Amino acid sequence: xxxxxxxxxxxxxxxxxxxxxxxxxxxxxxxxxxxxxxxxxxxxxxxxxxxxxxxxxxxxxxxxxxxxxxxxxxxxxxxxxxxxxxxxxxxxxxxxxxxxxxxxxxxxxxxxxxxxxxxxxxxxxxxxxxxxxxxxxxxxxxxxxxxxxxxxxxxxxxxxxxxxxxxxxxxxxxxxxxxxxxxxxxxxxxxxxxxxxxxxxxxxxxxxxxxxxxxxxxxxxxxxxxxxxxxxxxxxxxxxxxxxxxxxxxxxxxxxxxxxxxxxxxxxxxxxxxxxxxxxxxxxxxxxxxxxxxxxxxxxxxxxxxxxxxxxxxxxxxxxxxxxxxxxxxxxxxxxxxxxxxxxxxxxxxxxxxxxxxxxxxxxxxxxxxxxxxxxxxxxxxxxxxxxxxxxxxxxxxxxxxxxxxxxxxxxxxxxxxxxxxxxxxxxxxxxxxxxxxxxxxxxxxxxxxxxxxxxxxxxxxxxxxxxxxxxxxxxxxxxxxxxx
Numbered sequence: 001x002x003x004x005x006x007x008x009x010x011x012x013x014x015x016x017x018x019x020x021x022x023x024x025x026x027x028x029x030x031x032x033x034x035x036x037x038x039x040x041x042x043x044x045x046x047x048x049x050x051x052x053x054x055x056x057x058x059x060x061x062x063x064x065x066x067x068x069x070x071x072x073x074x075x076x077x078x079x080x081x082x083x084x085x086x087x088x089x090x091x092x093x094x095x096x097x098x099x100x101x102x103x104x105x106x107x108x109x110x111x112x113x114x115x116x117x118x119x120x121x122x123x124x125x126x127x128x129x130x131x132x133x134x135x136x137x138x139x140x141x142x143x144x145x146x147x148x149x150x151x152x153x154x155x156x157x158x159x160x161x162x163x164x165x166x167x168x169x170x171x172x173x174x175x176x177x178x179x180x181x182x183x184x185x186x187x188x189x190x191x192x193x194x195x196x197x198x199x200x201x202x203x204x205x206x207x208x209x210x211x212x213x214x215x216x217x218x219x220x221x222x223x224x225x226x227x228x229x230x231x232x233x234x235x236x237x238x239x240x241x242x243x244x245x246x247x248x249x250x251x252x253x254x255x256x257x258x259x260x261x262x263x264x265x266x267x268x269x270x271x272x273x274x275x276x277x278x279x280x281x282x283x284x285x286x287x288x289x290x291x292x293x294x295x296x297x298x299x300x301x302x303x304x305x306x307x308x309x310x311x312x313x314x315x316x317x318x319x320x321x322x323x324x325x326x327x328x329x330x331x332x333x334x335x336x337x338x339x340x341x342x343x344x345x346x347x348x349x350x351x352x353x354x355x356x357x358x359x360x361x362x363x364x365x366x367x368x369x370x371x372x373x374x375x376x377x378x379x380x381x382x383x384x385x386x387x388x389x390x391x392x393x394x395x396x397x398x399x400x401x402x403x404x405x406x407x408x409x410x411x412x413x414x415x416x417x418x419x420x421x422x423x424x425x426x427x428x429x430x431x432x433x434x435x436x437x438x439x440x441x442x443x444x445x446x447x448x449x450x451x452x453x454x455x456x457x458x459x460x461x462x463x464x465x466x467x468x469x470x471x472x473x474x475x476x477x478x479x480x481x482x483x484x485x
Contacts, residue, residue: 016356017276019300020346021333022408023353023377023477024445025096027321028062029329031376031443033096034086037068040102040110042084044070044077044328048321049257051131051193052311053138058088059168060099060321061128061140062330065110072373073303073326080118082125083142084110085168091312093319096445097332103169113171114142114162121147123157129255132193132200134220138164139200140171141191143207152209152254156181159189159204161223177226179242181207187214187242192256194267194285195220201258201285202229204242209254209272212247215286232286248287249280257308258285263315264341270295270307270320277307277322281341293343295335296322300353301378306330316344326379336481347479348397349460354382354476364463365391376410376443376476384463385472392463396427397480399452407448407460409478413440419465420473423448424458424480432458443476449483 026032028045036042045065053059067079086099105111116126123144130141144157160178162171179188188204195201200223202216215232222228230237231245238244254272261268266281269289275298280289296304303325310319316336323330336345350360354369355378361367367384375381384391399405407424416439423434433450452458462475 016299017294017297019297020343021296021335022347022479022481024332024334027097027330027332034099040108041067041079042110043067046323046328046330047306048330049128049130049308050310051133053167054133056089059131060086061131063127064125074328081112082116083113083128085113114173124148130191130193132195138168139223141193143189154207156189156207176224187245192258194258196260203256203258205253205256210252212251213249213253213256214245215248249289255306259309259311264337264339266341270309272305277304296333299356302355324378331377345482347481349478349480352478353378354380361393361395363393365389367391367393374474381474381476383472383474386466387470388466390463390465392461394459394461396457396459398457401452401454401456403452404483405450405480406483407480408445410443410445410476411440412443412474414472415439416469417464417471418468422446422462424450424460427457427459
């Protein structure tokens with residue numbers, strides 16, 4: 001039996017902040033909770049802006065979507081739809097988010113909601129950015145993209161608001177408000193929408209990921225009347241051009257999500273700040289906003305973007321839809337907040353997704369890191385493989401004594417695996433609590449509850465006995481957090 005350090009490299013210049021978030025499930029694509037690739041031909045997509053439709057469902061609008069021929073990395077493949085919409089009644093998010101139906105054009109095929117020309121330099125696509133409901137009417141903010149530039153840069157023709165009176169099946173854009181962008185830099189090309197106290201608040205950013213955030217509001221029964229919008233000038237709501245609006249959050253702000261959170265009694269804002277997904281809060285929709293706190297770091301999830309809050313997050317649990325470029329799909333992640341909207345109970349595992357070069361993971365026997373072809377999220381995952389003996393990857397994690405914890409992780413194995421284990425043990429010693437498994441055909445989330453006893457450190461491990469031929473185990477997105485009271 002041998003022990004060696006497991007190391008990988010990650011992109012130079014990437015953020016090194018820790019990620020408190022825990023990956024809960026895959027929302028779209030292969031290995032997703034709802035098997036969207038086979039049920040609605042949503043094999044690859046991004047974003048996932050979510051809102052409550054007012055009738056017991058969450059509507060989730062996704063961006064550029066592809067079918068059967070898609071392969072990582074990024075956006076590519078056949079059956080290109082600029083947006084699709086899935087619906088969910090799932091209120092139990094701790095085990096993932098499931099979808100019940102989709103807006104379809106034929107059975108089993110999610111439709112494109114708003115047509116786009118798909119001509120570069122004219123209109124390459126139309127991307128959803130936010131949604132809200134008032135009564136039985138659904139509203140969808142979107143941007144008409146003229147050209148995709150270098151990463152984080154793109155040109156838009158305009159932003160608009162569409163509406164649907166049949167729960168997202170059909171959408172109307174004619175005669176609805178638009179914010180034109182002929183020379184670039186308009187304040188409201190991407191949006192977040194939040195409804196409260198008779199108003200819909202429209203948070204906006206310019207095209208691309210390098211602008212500031214601005215704010216307007218409109219009476220909820222006048223969303224389609226552009227002259228009814230009032231822009232926040234820093235001291236008052238002013239009618240007129242959106243150039244009246246002043247920044248409420250300084251650049252860089254991208255892919256905003258904003259909602260009022262009843263548990264904290266504060267407004268929450270998540271967005272992409274540089275390379276990281278961050279959270280801020282405020283007592284009022286206008287701010288002032290707290291300092292940004294990292295939710296998910298680029299170092300743990302290379303190519304992350306989006307980060308849209310689930311409207312039914314309740315209590316201390318805040319769930320978000322996170323996009324990742326290489327797998328070009330959307331994941332449900334979770335953080336926990338205290339009453340002041342501070343992030344608490346973070347993931348205690350270092351390098352949970354095997355993306356950093358830190359030496360946090362150690363091998364017993366033969367193990368390593370796989371490339372993006374195999375990962376559950378992002379670009380890498382850990383593995384063990386051999387044809388004889390015990391092989392595992394493991395990490396020592398500091399814990400508080402006499403405390404209940406929950407270990408989670410995503411695993412899969414070769415078809416001939418007959419004796420695998422995932423759990424926590426005394427460092428270098430006997431298991432404290434573990435699960436035993438045989439063959440795992442697709443990425444599967446495992447959960448192990450344990451109490452730390454008198455220990456201040458435990459060792460998380462995933463391994464297999466390989467005495468019956470060449471076998472392998474893959475692991476990704478491992479987390480340890482305190483159990484709920």
